Amino acid sequence: MVRAAPIVVHPPSPTGGRRVTARGQILGLAHSDADVIEFLRRAGLPDAEGLLDDLAWVTWRGGRAHHYEAA
Template sequence: MAEVPIVVHRAIAQGGRPVVIRNEVAGLAHCDGDVVEFVRRAGLSLGEDILDDPVWVRWKGGRAHDYEAV
């Protein structure tokens, strides 16, 4: 399986999910809007619907779109 450019990792104990874009830490997302903003700041104009596209985004360790503490 080819590596995807955006990885949203498992939520941390305090809440939020670390986001990595092109192997660089982009930040800690607390909602889909945060992920979209990190993607925009990385220079990708993809829109919010990209979050459900497995070619672009991999959700690791939990359900997609869930940012609650573990």
Template sequence: MTLEIVVHRPSVSGGGRRVTVGGVDFGLARGDGDLVEFLRRAGLDDADQLVSGDSPIIQWRGGRAHEYGAAGG
């Protein structure tokens, strides 16, 4: 079974993007480094490769992959 990894739409205030793994909220990512750390905390040893390799198991919702700025801005 593969965990559902979701990087939600950028916040309107520009504070980053909420990250959930398996439905659990891991926090607000302000860059790929934060995302890698959240995935490591979720137990994914290959987090660096998943993020840098644009893995199809990471769902980027409401914005472009690897962009963390304000929505609509």
């Protein structure tokens, strides 16, 4: 059985930035990879930098991964 990644970086908002959730809980609005990494560290993932491109951990929805510009 394939499990969904616990972290979702949602599509860019019309005003810029992407909502980040972990298991359905909102962690914040990221405007850069550094923001996402900080949210994940605060959520208890000290090796967050290495997780951004790990499909087992992070799903990037809508738009291209690592892009935060307004939709």
